[in-house]
Amino acid sequence: MEFNVNSPILFVLAGIIIAVVLAQSVYFLIKAWRRGKAIGMAPEKLKRIAVTAAVFTIAPAVAIVISVITLAKDLGVALPWLRLSVVGSLSYETIAASNALSAMGLTFGQVKDMTAQQYITIAWVMTISIMVGIWLVPVIGKKLQNGMISMENRDKKWGEIFSNAMFIGMISAFVGYVFCDFGTVFSGNTAGLIPPLVMAVSAFVMLLCGLAVKVIKKSWISDYALPISLIAGMASAIPITAWLG
Template sequence: MFNPNDGFLYVIVTIVILFVIIESVFFLVKAWRRAEALKMDKKLLQNTVVSSAIFTIAPAVAILLGVIALSKALGFPLPWLRLSVIGALTYETTAAATAAAAQGVTLGNLITDPQVFAAIAWVMTLGIIPGLVLVPVFSKKIEKGLTRIKSKDQKWGDIFLTGLFLGMISAFLGVIFATIGQGLVGWIPVFVMIASAIIMLICGLLRKLFKWKWLEDYALPISMLGAMALSLPITNLVTAIAG
């Protein structure tokens, strides 16, 4: 019987993740040395590294929760690989659920059918590859096009960038509002999003009232972690009311 938690899969995933970590450390050292060669302020560099490290905490917590959720059906190695290297929580869970549903199974129980598991793994992997190809090929052309638009008309350039940003946000909003037809319980993601927005608003007010400039770098991870913490009591409260 196929085992999604087989030791061989752990070995493969560990090798890939170690390679990515080594690559990240390599470029971090290269960037730091380059900054020193340009005589950049070391305090600025340290603050940048610290704020970037803290900024990764909130997404890391979400990724960990995603790995745990998907591991019930796909084992630990595959979700660990997909979510820790290049995958996104919103994409990977949707891709896995869609691929499973197409084969008449759900992600509730551990999948031991190798064909079903392989199909889900291929869907999760192939779906993210176009981004790897499109970014290096078209990113500079898109950037030049945006610069050209802003140089001709600053107002329309700002509107166009705002439209792109809202389009990206709409993709996430679709996931958040996808379950509202299920009743009050389906509104839980919306309530969590509102809680995150309120925390962000409070951070903005504190920044403005007390002149805490340092809060600008930490407002986003604070709001994300705060919403994650509040998601548990919100879920319990809404479930109790709906039940």
């Protein structure tokens, strides 16, 4: 059979694997939902959590579709569809594909009529090189969770501070990242101001949402505050980039 990066059989294979991954999410959703109801959580509360998560996911998921489009130019649609539906990212897949191709004496982005051998070599490198968390969580997840629970049982207040400190630690790294090009401003490149300004717009909109909840007492605003601030920040990036970029 003659190989083509967009051959229908590749879509069938990727589709089957993605269906299994989708089934896992559906399985865990049903399991958690049932348990929630069994311990007395209101179905409306569970529904609100689900709807908020769904709405919040739309914009980042569209960004993943854009990554699929970007990679599809060189790898066809099926492989990027599979890789970006499981653990992976645009930068990781590009690095993995580039490393695999350069080891075969080729350059990513310049391969015309990719052979089946080149294609599966790339797919192997992509699959192997990020395969850690998927087996490590089954190995150490339970021990880690139980350790955390026993720490919480020993000292409840410290347990709460511990959780907040972990979240703050993660957020602080991303706040730092937003300013990573800030130093270029001192050499006259104003583009380094774009991410901090976008972050400021998003934070400001979040504060406005918080104010709106208090003033007009509509709780749905707080449910959608994160997606609203996310979209507002992303939308503001267009004029801010035109101005400073």
